[in-house]
Amino acid sequence: MEGHTTAINNAMVITMEPGQPILEQGSILVEGDCIADVRAGSDFSAAPHRDIIDGTNLLVMPGLVNCHTHLPMSLFRGLADDLPLDVWLQEHMFPAEAAQMTPAVAEKWAFHSCGELLLSGTTCCCDGYFYEDHVARGVERSGIRAVLGQGVMDFPAPGVPDPGENIAVAEKFIDKWKDKNPRIHPSVFCHSPYTCCADTLKKAKEMATSQAVLFQIHVAETRNEMALVLSSQGGRASSVVQYLDGLDILDDRTLMVHCVWLDKEDIGIVKARKSSVVHCPESNMKLASGISPVLSFMAAGMDVGLGTDGSASNNNLDLFSEMDMAAKLQKTALDDPCALKAKSVVEMATLGGARALGLDRHIGSLVVGKKADLIAIDLRSPHLVPMYDPFSALVYNARGSDVIHVMVDGVFRIKDRVWGD
Numbered sequence: 001m002e003g004h005t006t007a008i009n010n011a012m013v014i015t016m017e018p019g020q021p022i023l024e025q026g027s028i029l030v031e032g033d034c035i036a037d038v039r040a041g042s043d044f045s046a047a048p049h050r051d052i053i054d055g056t057n058l059l060v061m062p063g064l065v066n067c068h069t070h071l072p073m074s075l076f077r078g079l080a081d082d083l084p085l086d087v088w089l090q091e092h093m094f095p096a097e098a099a100q101m102t103p104a105v106a107e108k109w110a111f112h113s114c115g116e117l118l119l120s121g122t123t124c125c126c127d128g129y130f131y132e133d134h135v136a137r138g139v140e141r142s143g144i145r146a147v148l149g150q151g152v153m154d155f156p157a158p159g160v161p162d163p164g165e166n167i168a169v170a171e172k173f174i175d176k177w178k179d180k181n182p183r184i185h186p187s188v189f190c191h192s193p194y195t196c197c198a199d200t201l202k203k204a205k206e207m208a209t210s211q212a213v214l215f216q217i218h219v220a221e222t223r224n225e226m227a228l229v230l231s232s233q234g235g236r237a238s239s240v241v242q243y244l245d246g247l248d249i250l251d252d253r254t255l256m257v258h259c260v261w262l263d264k265e266d267i268g269i270v271k272a273r274k275s276s277v278v279h280c281p282e283s284n285m286k287l288a289s290g291i292s293p294v295l296s297f298m299a300a301g302m303d304v305g306l307g308t309d310g311s312a313s314n315n316n317l318d319l320f321s322e323m324d325m326a327a328k329l330q331k332t333a334l335d336d337p338c339a340l341k342a343k344s345v346v347e348m349a350t351l352g353g354a355r356a357l358g359l360d361r362h363i364g365s366l367v368v369g370k371k372a373d374l375i376a377i378d379l380r381s382p383h384l385v386p387m388y389d390p391f392s393a394l395v396y397n398a399r400g401s402d403v404i405h406v407m408v409d410g411v412f413r414i415k416d417r418v419w420g421d
Contacts, residue, residue, distance in 0.1 A: 004410065006050065008060055009044060009052065009055050012379070013026035013060050028366065058379060060366070065122070065125075065306075067306060069126065069128075069310060071125070076097075076311070077315045080312075083287075085221065094155075097158055106130070106138075110138035110139055111139075116318075117144060118406050118414050119403065120316075120400025123413075124363055124373065126216070129149075130150070132186075143183075143409075144413065146185070147187050150188060151166075152167060152188060153190070178211070182409075191218060193243060202249070209253070214357065219257060226238075239265070256277050258284060270302060275302075277297050280307045304352055305352055306326060307322070346395060372410040374406075375405065
């Protein structure tokens with residue numbers, strides 16, 4: 001795409017760059033895979049552009065960043081609903097994966113999920129699963145940007161029948177994809193502190209550190225997780241966070257998913273270690289896992305991203321729906337209608353998510369030099385009229401189906417709501 005230029009003229013532009021106002025009428029110039037210019041009131045039509053998009057009645061903003069997915073699990077959407085997490089996981093998901101998940105199936109359903117993500121405005125996702133080499137092939141074909149974590153656990157898993165090979169498989173995946181495609185960032189995904197023993201966690205983290213990649217892990221998702229850790233792994237820590245900290249797992253390249261049952265001391269540890277957190281409100285609600293103390297994370301200055309989780313426990317990948325639920329859930333939990341304001345939620349789904357993944361130098365806001373990952377929303381939809389506050393409309397009114405154009409790396413992956421292989 002070198003030399004390819006696109007102009008989007010006369011749109012409402014939300015850059016999400018701190019301190020920059022909403023441009024009621026603005027234009028964006030994209031050259032190659034990067035943003036070349038963002039201006040108020042400008043019209044780039046006079047220059048020799050290959051593509052000129054009329055932004056009238058469009059809102060242009062950074063593409064959404066979905067910080068936690070299990071892409072191939074779209075195959076199991078609706079398979080085992082209305083069950084507690086331990087029953088859902090042990091009696092339904094693990095057996096279904098063992099029976100049905102193959103390399104070809106993982107690639108097929110990862111690609112399927114990428115289509116759902118793109119069509120609902122997500123331009124970057126963070127995934128953790130098995131057969132991740134095949135997941136990466138589906139992701140590469142779709143054109144989305146992604147952090148992809150090869151799964152590690154101390155049980156036979158899809159593609160890793162011998163748990164003793166789990167870290168070696170993950171390292172092989174990282175070696176293969178580390179410099180293969182600039183849109184794909186390999187990582188390690190340790191499933192949880194109760195499915196990975198202390199030795200596995202330490203060795204996986206050491207490998208991730210040596211490879212300079214992100215380390216992902218589910219943390220404190222349920223009230224009884226610490227009891228599971230103690231019964232399966234032993235130890236004397238009083239919380240999951242303290243247990244992981246004692247193993248030297250937490251640092252600025254650790255992504256902690258869910259984090260529902262964290263207390264003040266835990267939050268202090270996570271903040272001190274500069275680890276990031278992913279909030280998955282709809283999945284947590286559906287599995288009755290609890291309500292994550294997101295406002296306490298933000299007050300502590302932690303990096304917080306937003307995730308849908310997999311389609312088997314949500315049951316969709318629409319981050320607009322997730323934004324709406326994230327805001328309302330905190331208001332209900334705290335009995336405060338002012339809690340978690342709309343603008344903060346939009347930041348969580350864009351620049352905040354990019355920070356959590358360590359990608360904020362490249363994506364998350366629309367500024368010159370960053371990658372051209374952006375979306376355009378059709379403001380003519382009846383439920384978006386009138387619009388008094390764009391941030392409020394994005395969180396409480398908008399839907400993934402309102403996204404009309406999606407650009408990743410300067411290339412339209414969705415144009416006029418059309419996506420195809």
